[in-house]
Amino acid sequence: MDLLKTRKFSSIIHENYLLTSIIYRFGIKLGFGDKTIEQVCAEYKIDSDFFLEIIKVFTDKNYISESLLMNKNIPFTIDYLSKSHSYYNKVKIPFIESLINEMTWKDEGNKNNKEILKKFFNNYRKEVGEHTKNEELVVYPHCLDVYKYHLKGKNDLQLKEKIKKYSIKNYAEKHEELNASLLDLKNIIIKYLPPPENNLITEQILYEIFRLEKDMEDHTRIEDTILVPVISKMEQEILKN
Amino acid sequence: MEEIKIILAEKSYIIREGLKKIFSGYHSIIIEKEITELSKNTNVLSEKLKYDLLIINSDFFENSLNVFKTQFKKNDSSKIVVISYKYFDDLERFFENYILINETKQNIEKIFQEIFNKKSTGKSEIHDEELSTREKEILKEIALGNTNKEIAENLFISSHTVITHRKNITKKLGIKTVSGLTVYAILNNIISIEEAK
Ligand SMILES: [Fe+2]
Ligand SMILES: [Fe+2]
Numbered sequence: 001m002d003l004l005k006t007r008k009f010s011s012i013i014h015e016n017y018l019l020t021s022i023i024y025r026f027g028i029k030l031g032f033g034d035k036t037i038e039q040v041c042a043e044y045k046i047d048s049d050f051f052l053e054i055i056k057v058f059t060d061k062n063y064i065s066e067s068l069l070m071n072k073n074i075p076f077t078i079d080y081l082s083k084s085h086s087y088y089n090k091v092k093i094p095f096i097e098s099l100i101n102e103m104t105w106k107d108e109g110n111k112n113n114k115e116i117l118k119k120f121f122n123n124y125r126k127e128v129g130e131h132t133k134n135e136e137l138v139v140y141p142h143c144l145d146v147y148k149y150h151l152k153g154k155n156d157l158q159l160k161e162k163i164k165k166y167s168i169k170n171y172a173e174k175h176e177e178l179n180a181s182l183l184d185l186k187n188i189i190i191k192y193l194p195p196p197e198n199n200l201i202t203e204q205i206l207y208e209i210f211r212l213e214k215d216m217e218d219h220t221r222i223e224d225t226i227l228v229p230v231i232s233k234m235e236q237e238i239l240k241n
Numbered sequence: 242m243e244e245i246k247i248i249l250a251e252k253s254y255i256i257r258e259g260l261k262k263i264f265s266g267y268h269s270i271i272i273e274k275e276i277t278e279l280s281k282n283t284n285v286l287s288e289k290l291k292y293d294l295l296i297i298n299s300d301f302f303e304n305s306l307n308v309f310k311t312q313f314k315k316n317d318s319s320k321i322v323v324i325s326y327k328y329f330d331d332l333e334r335f336f337e338n339y340i341l342i343n344e345t346k347q348n349i350e351k352i353f354q355e356i357f358n359k360k361s362t363g364k365s366e367i368h369d370e371e372l373s374t375r376e377k378e379i380l381k382e383i384a385l386g387n388t389n390k391e392i393a394e395n396l397f398i399s400s401h402t403v404i405t406h407r408k409n410i411t412k413k414l415g416i417k418t419v420s421g422l423t424v425y426a427i428l429n430n431i432i433s434i435e436e437a438k
Binding site for chain 1: 335414415418420423424425427428429434
């Protein structure tokens with residue numbers, strides 16, 4: 001996607017309608033008329049350079065964002081990641097849950113299907129909830145501490161001690177498991193679940209799961225390939241001094 | 242036999258030459274590219290290289306096994322062989338094939354033979370196959386919430402065997418997590434919904 005700040009905001013949605021979920025997270029609402037990307041961002045007090053980088057990461061999974069790898073963008077990135085968490089926890093996952101609730105089967109033999117599926121999804125919801133909570137309570141604050149110290153702390157010994165107690169490298173690994181649950185759910189629905197009466201629901205659920213999966217992949221990619229290496233490098237520099 | 246294109250990502254000259262020596266025993270193997278250094282922004286897998294097999298030393302991952310994993314997730318993990326100076330847990334967890342530096346000749350030959358056989362017969366994955374009776378028993382135990390150790394004790398087999406069965410079940414069903422396997426077991430009347438608590 002050719003991205004210039006002077007482009008009309010509406011045109012990027014025309015080009016990739018999936019971006020609606022990104023702008024939702026930034027709090028941007030549709031109905032932007034003919035305003036440019038720059039104008040809309042200014043209106044919502046969003047750094048337009050940062051916004052465009054996120055769009056690029058979202059649209060091209062092989063895109064390596066030099067800009068997001070710069071220290072100064074760490075607070076923006078963390079803010080965006082947190083916003084994505086609430087998008088998953090408060091919007092997407094409850095929505096899929098409500099769709100599952102709408103599934104119906106006629107015959108006796110299938111009466112438990114909904115309950116089974118709900119239970120599975122409820123587990124998944126908890127997993128995501130715990131994962132994101134840990135990031136918000138432990139990982140991200142640590143990253144911000146490191147960032148803060150690196151930026152101007154230097155004499156703040158208390159902060160330095162705090163940083164030393166945790167390393168960004170302790171974090172991670174869990175992403176694989178989160179993804180595994182979604183993969184399982186896809187296979188269960190595609191291969192094993194007896195089709196419900198209202199088949200259209202299954203189609204919607206699958207569509208939502210595929211989207212959530214892709215979205216979370218982009219999200220964890222930012223965590224694993226941007227947050228971890230940048231913070232880890234800062235940590236090393238801090239410990240050297 | 243079809244050609245097998247290999248990418249060799251290995252810093253050590255000795256190991257690279259050693260591998261080439263090993264491969265000289267096979268026909269139709271082509272070393273497509275040798276990567277001897279990983280600069281900050283190169284990514285072996287995102288380069289649009291075509292290969293059948295990537296052999297990569299774990300020292301390429303450095304601290305960022307995660308980075309690597311996010312990239313290869315979409316690729317077939319059977320297309321990757323990791324060479325490592327020492328054993329670590331993630332080796333077993335994330336990679337189907339790995340070779341330790343002190344691996345015996347027989348083991349190395351076995352590993353490559355298996356990979357190449359799969360390639361030539363095209364049977365790289367067992368798909369949609371029925372579970373065996375034994376596997377169903379194991380699946381039931383998993384769905385009841387038992388650990389590998391408990392399953393081993395209940396069925397009088399070794400934990401190692403349990404793990405092998407689990408891997409095969411996952412391959413056949415395409416389901417990996419315990420709660421996913423439980424759903425499958427209930428849907429297929431292997432356990433009842435009441436038992437799955
Ligand atoms: Fe996250
Ligand atoms: Fe995460």
